[in-house]
Amino acid sequence: MKLRIRNAAAFAAIVIVIGGACGDLQAAGLQAELRSSSALIPAGTADAVAPTAPAGAVVSGTQAWTCDAAQGFRPIVPIDATTDPVFAVGSTIGFNLPISPTTTPATCGQMALAGDGTVYITQAVVDTTATPSVSRGVLRTKIDPATGAIVGPAAYIATTAGLDGNQPTAVALGPDGNLYVGFLKSGDIKKIINPGAGTTQIVQKIGNTPSGHPARALTFAGNDLYIASIDALSVIKNSASCTGGCNATAIPDGFSGAVHTGLTSDAAGAVYFAVAGGFPNGSQVWRYVPTTQLFTFVSIGGADRTGGNASSFSFVPAKTNMLVSDASGNLWIGDDPSNATAKGAGRLWTISATALATLPSGNSTGGTNLQTMFNALKGPWFLGFTTQGFTVTFFSDGTFSATIQPNAGASTTDSGTWTLTPPASVFPVGNPQGRLTFTDTQGIVLFSADFLMLNVDMLQAQQPWVSGLGTPISGTLIKQTP
Numbered sequence: 001m002k003l004r005i006r007n008a009a010a011f012a013a014i015v016i017v018i019g020g021a022c023g024d025l026q027a028a029g030l031q032a033e034l035r036s037s038s039a040l041i042p043a044g045t046a047d048a049v050a051p052t053a054p055a056g057a058v059v060s061g062t063q064a065w066t067c068d069a070a071q072g073f074r075p076i077v078p079i080d081a082t083t084d085p086v087f088a089v090g091s092t093i094g095f096n097l098p099i100s101p102t103t104t105p106a107t108c109g110q111m112a113l114a115g116d117g118t119v120y121i122t123q124a125v126v127d128t129t130a131t132p133s134v135s136r137g138v139l140r141t142k143i144d145p146a147t148g149a150i151v152g153p154a155a156y157i158a159t160t161a162g163l164d165g166n167q168p169t170a171v172a173l174g175p176d177g178n179l180y181v182g183f184l185k186s187g188d189i190k191k192i193i194n195p196g197a198g199t200t201q202i203v204q205k206i207g208n209t210p211s212g213h214p215a216r217a218l219t220f221a222g223n224d225l226y227i228a229s230i231d232a233l234s235v236i237k238n239s240a241s242c243t244g245g246c247n248a249t250a251i252p253d254g255f256s257g258a259v260h261t262g263l264t265s266d267a268a269g270a271v272y273f274a275v276a277g278g279f280p281n282g283s284q285v286w287r288y289v290p291t292t293q294l295f296t297f298v299s300i301g302g303a304d305r306t307g308g309n310a311s312s313f314s315f316v317p318a319k320t321n322m323l324v325s326d327a328s329g330n331l332w333i334g335d336d337p338s339n340a341t342a343k344g345a346g347r348l349w350t351i352s353a354t355a356l357a358t359l360p361s362g363n364s365t366g367g368t369n370l371q372t373m374f375n376a377l378k379g380p381w382f383l384g385f386t387t388q389g390f391t392v393t394f395f396s397d398g399t400f401s402a403t404i405q406p407n408a409g410a411s412t413t414d415s416g417t418w419t420l421t422p423p424a425s426v427f428p429v430g431n432p433q434g435r436l437t438f439t440d441t442q443g444i445v446l447f448s449a450d451f452l453m454l455n456v457d458m459l460q461a462q463q464p465w466v467s468g469l470g471t472p473i474s475g476t477l478i479k480q481t482p
Contacts, residue, residue: 029422030355032302032333034313036087036348040305041079048079048088051346053319054334055169056111058119059326063148065094066322066334067108067121070343072097073141075148086305087348095154097123098136107340109169109321110217112179117145118152118196124167124184137164138171138181140195158192161203170263172218172225176240180206180225182215189215189227189236189248207246210234217263217323219271221290226271228260233273233288253288253295254366262323262333272298272331274320282314284422285323285333286366287359294362297422298331302349315349322348329353369432369453374420376456380480383447383461384473390447391480392438394418400438402446404469416440423450425462436461436477444468449475 034040038050052070059065064076066089074094078085097108109122121139137159142152163181170182179195182188187209193202209215209229217228225239227248233255234248250256255275261283262274271288285298301314315335322334331351338345377394384390388406395401400418405411421435436459437448449465461475 029297030299030351030359032299032315032349032351034302034304034347035085035350036076036089037346038344040086041088045079045088047090047092048077049091050344051089051334051336051348052343053108053321053336053338053340054089054346054348055108055321056121056171057322057324057332057334058111058113058143059324059332060113060117060143060145060148063143064324064326064332065111065119065143065148066348067097067111068346069108069336069340072108073119073121073139073154075150076348094150095141097121097139107169110171112171112173114173114196115145116196117143119143120157120171120173120179120195122168122171122181123164124169138168138179138192138195155199157195157199158201158203160200161190161192163190163203170215170218170227172220174220174225174240175223178240180218180220180239182209182218182227182229184214184216187212187214187229189218189225189239191239205244206239206242207236207244207248210248210250216259216261216321217273219263219265221265221269221271224290226263226265226273228263228273230259231257233260233263233275235290251288252366253286254368255371256369258371259318261318261321264323264325264331266325266329267327268329272323272325274315274323274333276318276320283317283320283335285315285320285331287356287362288366289362292361294364295366296359296362298356298359299333299351300421329356331356363426368423368426368434370420370422370434373432373434373451373453373459376453376479377418377420381459381477382480383475383477385467385470386473387470390469392418402438414440414446416446425450427452427462447472451477 054066056067068074075090076087077090079088107124112120119141123136137156140157141154144151166183166185168181169184172180179192181190189207190205210232213230215229219226223238225236227234232250233253234250236246236248259276265271274283274285276283284300287296287298316337320335324332330353333349336346380393382391392400392402401415416439419437423433423435432453436451438446447467449461451459451461457479459477
């Protein structure tokens with residue numbers, strides 16, 4: 001797969017040192033390639049549609065399948081003959097969800113693939129009053145592991161265990177051969193014993209998410225079960241040996257309290273997770289390596305086929321649900337800018353294994369608690385410059401307004417967008433930190449620097465910084481009276 005990498009390299013190292021040497025340079029991230037959307041698929045293409053809220057995917061051989069909110073369980077198919085094709089969701093092969101007489105749609109969740117081609121699909125049905133319990137929950141089907149073609153019938157499993165009522169949305173196949181499931185309506189983590197045989201399997205609860213809050217995705221790295229929930233990334237160690245009471249332990253990834261959505265792992269044991277939070281620039285994808293406990297920023301979005309419009313594309317907050325690593329190490333990402341309200345508004349992206357291999361090893365401070373910093377950025381703040389003052393008011397939609405007060409002369413006003421991204425260089429301290437950039441409506445960068453959050457009323461910018469306003473007296477943003 002082809003992938004274009006951002007031109008921006010890691011920024012220069014911070015020259016101010018707090019409590020020791022600086023951490024490793026944090027990658028500026030990779031640019032994902034948009035591979036499927038309504039804009040990319042030519043109108044009238046036979047048997048091909050744009051995705052709708054793709055939430056789960058599996059890749060068998062060279063064939064990928066997705067769980068699509070509008071189409072159901074469908075193949076991801078190339079729609080041209082190039083070596084780097086645009087993809088679509090096939091509309092004639094596969095089956096609609098749920099498998100029942102009703103036409104009420106099911107909200108798809110994660111999928112899991114066994115070595116023999118058995119596929120497990122979670123369904124968090126929207127309207128449970130219209131869809132009978134025997135037609136929702138966890139669905140099992142089969143594809144040919146060599147060709148990826150569908151070969152087996154579809155049947156719901158563990159139908160007498162009451163899984164459907166809690167809306168299963170997360171699933172992972174364990175090294176013990178059992179199927180592990182997480183839910184939108186509870187923090188329970190359960191396993192289905194011998195999921196490949198019969199439809200009334202034994203189901204055991206093994207534990208909970210850290211706060212008992214709903215899970216969004218699961219993945220295994222070795223014998224350990226990793227969980228993305230609505231407020232944490234966590235792990236249950238040696239989950240196969242759990243028979244109850246094995247509650248997950250939160251991993252300090254720097255995004256405490258933020259919504260974690262997609263989750264997957266690769267053959268090398270690295271865990272990839274998508275975190276939504278309240279960032280104005282959308283969701284972010286990160287990599288965590290359990291053996292080193294290092295975090296690396298992966299991507300925040302991408303570009304279309306021409307490499308243009310990159311500023312318009314970022315992963316959607318809270319709806320970047322699909323995250324899958326295939327056998328070649330390529331990363332598949334799915335989101336939906338309409339929040340599943342418009343048919344065909346979803347998107348599929350890829351980041352190649354070659355591009356992922358260029359990322360640095362990472363840093364132990366993870367996401368640096370950008371959510372905490374974001375929560376504080378509201379109302380007016382003041383930053384002093386040699387020739388003028390800069391009073392900026394942050395808005396939660398990622399826009400700002402500012403007053404520029406020269407030492408002499410009338411003040412002026414300006415506006416534009418602000419972004420909060422991982423810092424160019426990470427400090428080895430626990431304070432929230434990130435790259436804060438103000439760009440006005442003319443495209444001029446007014447100020448951009450790594451900021452360390454000293455307290456809720458003070459952010460300290462670290463050199464070097466970029467500024468169109470002159471040389472700052474200091475790099476300190478001070479919050480004005482709320």
